[in-house]
Amino acid sequence: MSSPGRTERLVLDGVLTAEEAAATVAGILAAQRSDGAIPWFRGHHLDPWDHTEAAMALDAAGEHEAAERAYDWLARHQNADGSWYAAYADRPDGVDTARPQDASRESNFVAYIAVGVWHHYLATGDDPFLDRMWPVVFAATEFVLGLQQPGGEIGWKREADGGAVTDALLTGSSSIHQALRCALAIAEHREEPQPDWELAAGALGHAIRRHPERFLDKSRYSMDWYYPVLGGALGGAEAKARIEERWNEFVVPGLGVRCVLPNPWVTGGESCELALALWAMGESDRALDVLRSITHLRADNGMYWTGYVFEDKAVWPVEQTTWTAGSLLLAVAALGGDEATGAVFGGLELPSGLEPDCCLQG
Numbered sequence: 001m002s003s004p005g006r007t008e009r010l011v012l013d014g015v016l017t018a019e020e021a022a023a024t025v026a027g028i029l030a031a032q033r034s035d036g037a038i039p040w041f042r043g044h045h046l047d048p049w050d051h052t053e054a055a056m057a058l059d060a061a062g063e064h065e066a067a068e069r070a071y072d073w074l075a076r077h078q079n080a081d082g083s084w085y086a087a088y089a090d091r092p093d094g095v096d097t098a099r100p101q102d103a104s105r106e107s108n109f110v111a112y113i114a115v116g117v118w119h120h121y122l123a124t125g126d127d128p129f130l131d132r133m134w135p136v137v138f139a140a141t142e143f144v145l146g147l148q149q150p151g152g153e154i155g156w157k158r159e160a161d162g163g164a165v166t167d168a169l170l171t172g173s174s175s176i177h178q179a180l181r182c183a184l185a186i187a188e189h190r191e192e193p194q195p196d197w198e199l200a201a202g203a204l205g206h207a208i209r210r211h212p213e214r215f216l217d218k219s220r221y222s223m224d225w226y227y228p229v230l231g232g233a234l235g236g237a238e239a240k241a242r243i244e245e246r247w248n249e250f251v252v253p254g255l256g257v258r259c260v261l262p263n264p265w266v267t268g269g270e271s272c273e274l275a276l277a278l279w280a281m282g283e284s285d286r287a288l289d290v291l292r293s294i295t296h297l298r299a300d301n302g303m304y305w306t307g308y309v310f311e312d313k314a315v316w317p318v319e320q321t322t323w324t325a326g327s328l329l330l331a332v333a334a335l336g337g338d339e340a341t342g343a344v345f346g347g348l349e350l351p352s353g354l355e356p357d358c359c360l361q362g
Helices: 004-010 018-031 048-060 064-077 107-111 113-124 127-145 170-189 195-210 222-230 236-250 268-280 284-293 322-335 339-346
Strands: 100-102 155-158 164-168 256-258 265-267 307-309
Touching: 004 018, 004 322, 018 048, 018 322, 048 064, 048 107, 048 113, 048 322, 048 339, 064 113, 064 127, 107 113, 107 127, 107 155, 107 170, 113 127, 113 170, 113 339, 127 170, 127 195, 164 170, 170 195, 170 222, 170 339, 222 236, 222 268, 236 256, 236 268, 256 268, 256 284, 265 268, 268 284, 268 322, 268 339, 284 322, 322 339
Parallel strands: none
Antiparallel strands: 155 164, 256 265, 265 307
């Protein structure tokens, strides 16, 4: 079990004690395979985005060696085009293979490695790690930008046969916006400027801020509500106005954040991500209230149930996912002042990209 001494930074009044944080970290470590892969839970699949989020949580808890093994897994199993598949079957310990369950390649899943790699570097200062992972991040970023559309938005996937799906998702593109900024931070640190990435990030941010019509309508989902803030495309008064506009639709006092309207279902992951967005806006008190509201999702073993159907007073689905636990730890780390986590989610020192002239005009 992870030592409470390592998780003192994850103590948050009314949310986690050091001992509780240690139990949550131990739950993620128990799910991590010997090859470094972190599935949703043992026996379920792995996807690259949630795998990375869990690795970031391990870094926030000081478990840097385990986090590095997770990134090494991604490096070993990257496809030749820079991507990863959308889902991989869980494998027994000792079997380091990557059998896809879903051979499509989702752009936001692929992009997120840049966030994780930069977070790990900021947490450890490990330059050899960054050198080793730079070609991986570079190839992943190039794959993602191959799906960028003329309006700046990012097509959401390539099918298994390689065909591009040009429809864009606001949540996915907002996550990619954060990832592009982290990729630019890595490039800047290495003194390898990437002007095309700067323009791509600028065009994407502009599309998110000013052109909702360029994205599929998923406004029933809370992620589409808060992700433009969480991904760093919206800040200041615009961020506050967006969050206030739909607060009463999505936030269930004392229970958490709805995943999708009108379902009476709150989920831990969405609640923690909203808390991160609130923290990034400078609203730590409200972020803390949200995190306190989901303590009812904590299981006896220190992990967290994915969600709760409040009309039925029932946990659903009956699963404890590494990414739900990971999102909780990252939100607590940000509120607790962890510098690496604050840097990638606060974004104050991340490159912002350059808006092309066409974007500045409309």
